[in-house]
Ligand SMILES: Nc1ncnc2c1ncn2[C@@H]1O[C@H](COP(=O)(O)OP(=O)(O)OP(=O)(O)O)[C@@H](O)[C@H]1O
């Protein structure tokens with residue numbers, strides 16, 4: 057009988073398959089292999105070494121593994137971890153593995169990537185598409201696909217140009233000479249509290265066992281400096297560290313800061329890297345050359361050679377929640393990875409998630425507090441502006457006390473920040489003649505005017521159309537009016553109030569890449585910006601010493617959705633943006649504009665009594681058996697045909713699981729009934745934490761046959777409810 061092994065493929069619909077092994081080859085579980093499937097080669101990981109007694113396939117039908125990659129095998133802990141993620145989040149095993157191994161690795165023989173280079177020079181006359189491509193690409197390099205994307209032509213055009221020799225091939229080696237971060241390169245002198253905190257972390261790392269820390273320090277207290285000490289210790293031990301950041305725009309400033317402390321840049325992992333860069337970095341992580349990795353949440357799934365520490369920075373951030381594909385919460389996954397690897401994990405934040413606070417109370421996480429800002433900086437003064445008492449002119453959104461503070465700041469050559477979490481000019485456009493509201497044809501959502509682009513954009517599906525000059529419904533000309541403010545409208549008002557000021561709008565439209573973020577930080581540091589108008593993108597991580605005035609344009613926005621975490625998120629967001637003010641020698645002032653100054657969120661911010669706010673939140677959650685006390689799972693049934701989605705919802709509704717400690721709500725049409733052209737119906741399952749909810753849902757779903765046009769999304773511990 058042949059030697060048999062099971063291989064977990066990175067193809068979600070295939071899962072685990074059985075293959076035979078070439079005689080005499082030594083293999084270990086966790087090794088990467090490629091296997092033949094029909095005419096194709098598929099990537100996978102040896103899952104179990106010898107499965108000869110379990111599998112019924114006849115020897116002659118068994119195909120051999122075609123290649124075993126010469127890379128360190130992933131550990132037993134790693135495979136256990138992938139398994140856990142798959143079963144907890146109810147996602148196919150292969151889909152989870154694919155996040156860690158997103159491409160065929162280079163083999164020993166071909167540790168090179170084909171890149172192409174377009175020389176800078178005058179080009180001969182060619183067909184216009186080719187001409188256009190060469191002009192756009194002058195001086196660029198990349199893979200065929202990357203060049204095609206940059207030039208906005210098809211890959212065939214690029215291939216044709218390669219054939220003519222106008223674009224030349226360049227082999228890039230995968231071996232990178234990485235500089236090693238030096239733990240003692242430029243260590244700061246820590247304050248007493250900071251060094252106590254750092255000592256606790258270092259001791260934990262020395263113990264080499266699983267421990268979760270909540271590094272809870274006010275904004276500007278030096279959390280980063282403290283966890284850098286933990287990284288230094290991990291470096292001394294020869295192990296790898298992973299730092300997760302909530303936003304890739306934050307990586308660039310972070311790289312600089314890291315370099316100043318450790319003498320060289322860490323290795324980066326996120327979606328904005330070129331193919332060649334991604335492959336190199338992946339290789340360095342898997343072989344253990346990369347000692348410190350900073351990345352987006354997907355970095356958690358990489359098969360590190362020797363991981364010794366995980367840090368989640370701004371751990372309360374909702375962007376750690378992945379909402380499509382495998383739905384997971386990276387903060388929780390980080391803790392689980394650390395548990396499987398038996399290492400320490402640090403959650404750093406100034407405004408912890410309720411879930412984390414609860415884990416501290418239960419004794420599962422250790423809390424480390426940094427109560428004061430570093431050096432001479434004090435916390436900013438909070439001013440609440442009761443908007444019901446402010447008589448603002450029509451189309452004006454900034455109240456006089458805020459305007460006055462900004463005026464003073466600009467005069468003193470300090471900087472101001474106006475925060476409004478709404479992209480575009482206005483969230484709603486309506487016809488003042490017939491009342492028609494401009495809506496997305498594919499979503500249950502308003503089209504948002506982006507005046508600078510001259511476009512209306514749907515923020516859910518990206519559908520775009522020109523701003524109409526008459527009402528699409530009643531055809532009346534010049535009857536459309538913008539309702540409510542977005543950042544662009546606030547920028548317009550600010551420009552009127554401060555004609556001399558240099559104003560910059562920062563949103564995901566203007567600050568999409570790490571490079572743009574770096575340019576922005578540079579401008580701020582040089583004092584080339586007086587006032588920033590920004591969305592949540594600007595609330596976290598940045599340290600601008602001359603920024604002294606922060607205005608929260610509409611503090612009530614976050615509470616409108618009214619979901620489970622609305623108050624918590626609103627509190628976190630405002631506290632974070634407030635934390636950008638007065639971070640060095642200059643005093644900071646924060647102005648919060650609200651129509652409801654009495655709500656718990658605003659009063660907690662005004663009084664600085666965070667504990668009381670958390671206490672009340674926890675009590676509400678406990679009474680309602682909401683997370684973290686109970687558990688939620690959302691089930692979303694969607695189809696392009698409304699009747700079909702509704703019918704499947706109805707069928708499932710009739711077979712709802714029942715029993716003690718579990719309650720199923722729905723099916724109900726989702727608040728966002730139509731999204732990207734699909735109609736959606738929702739269930740919300742609420743269960744006690746000891747209920748094996750995943751198993752129950754599996755059984756429930758297996759009771760009915762689901763048409764192929766219907767998609768069922770399972771979201772365990774959901775954050776969005778629309
Ligand atoms: N011991 C120290 N010596 C010198 N500079 C320090 C020290 N501690 C903190 N700083 C400086 O103070 C500023 C704030 O520190 P840091 O960014 O680490 O705070 P943080 O708690 O991570 O802030 P936030 O939560 O707002 O992002 C930084 O410029 C940092 O370099």
Ligand SMILES: [Zn+2]
Nearest residue numbers: 496499514517
């Ligand atoms: Zn849409």
